[in-house]
Amino acid sequence: MIGRISAALVAIALLAVFVFPPEFVRVWERAKAAELVRAGSLEQAQWVYWVLRLQRDPIGNSNYHALRYRASINAGRDIRKEATKSAIGAWKKTGAAGVGASYWNIAMFSVNYGQDNRKERDKNTFWLERAAKAGIGDADRLLNAGNRDLDRVRVLMNDGDPGAALTWKRDSGLSLTEKHNALRIAANAGHLQAMRELGWSLILNSESEYQEAEKWLVKAAEAGETQAANRLGNCHNHKFYFCRERDVTEAIKWYEIALRPPLLFTPPVITLDADHAIRLGTMPRWYSKPFGHQENAAYELARLLINGDGIEQDLARAEQLLIRAGEWKKAKKLLSELTAQQESLKDS
Secondary structure (H helix, E strand, O other), X not given: OHHHHHHHHHHHHHHHHHHOOOHHHHHHHHHHHHHHHHOOOHHHHHHHHHHHHHOOOHHHHHHHHHHHHHHOOOOOHHHHHHHXXXXXXXXXXXXXXXXXXXXXXXXXXXXXXXXXXXXXXXXXXXXXXXXXXXXXXXXXXXXXXXOEHHHHHHHHHHOOOHHHHHHHHOOOOOOHHHHHHHHHHHHHOOOHHHHHHHHHHHHHHOHHHHHHHHHHHHHHHHOOOHHHHHHHHHHHHHOOOOOOOOOHHHHHHHHHHHOOOOOOOOOOOEEEOOOOOEEEOOOOXXXXXXXXXXXHXXXXXXXXXXXXXXXXXXXXXXXXXXXXXXXXXXXXXXXXXXXXXXXXXXHO
16 A cells, blocks of 8 residues: 555656756757757657646747647648648747747748838838847847848848848839849748759859759758749740750659659748747748649640650559540640540440
């Protein structure tokens, strides 16, 4: 009996230490999670922050919702909407508990991308002021940047924020060189849309830019950017742009990547403050759905499969791809011809 009571007391004590650990334990847990974030192991880090949430740690709670939101970027609209709502609700509470990074994150949701003079009390100013009072020096810099929306965007861009760089690039008063420089900032920060936009713009600009254009299109396509992959497929299949020789194997590789589920958003960048609190960069507002690109990749790959051109002939898959290519007249015509050919073979 005494042994059972002792075991129960030990279990209760261990549970109490787990749920209400000393502060030095939570500091250690935050540091370990921060190491995982820096190493790119975000899923593992999110589990550590989940534990910190159970321990009522404000920084752990704030970071958990930051990573959960980031992971929802390319999920369905309802999942992304719920993650966003939960994150903002949590950040208001953790910000009030002294986590300035939480207020900063809310402010990044409300960056205004217009070009007119700012209103005195807009949402972005409201949350930046709270972040500044909580000790976030970058919030002070944005508040003092100037009285235009783009003044704040420019500060963020110069800090390497890809979302801000893409915003700045859309200013109609910029030269092509300035637009390319903005795209390079976003591309170097890992923004897939910026890589693809930069590569395509360089192709259209001059043949002397083809080497850099190829570099960015390949990087974007290797990371799963559908439009870049389709353009590379066409490049190698039809000897466009920098592809001087036809390479069907390369074309097939890129067409297959182009047919994968599209990545619509590039997640915001992550910064870790001195106390291991996560600050996110500007939230993705723009994306370009791959209208026509996946249909084109399906059509071109179907043609190769029908002809056994560089790949083993596969009429069944070619038919599926032509159906996926949709209502394009050339796809419909080829599908009709293929269907008639298959019926003829059955009859014979």
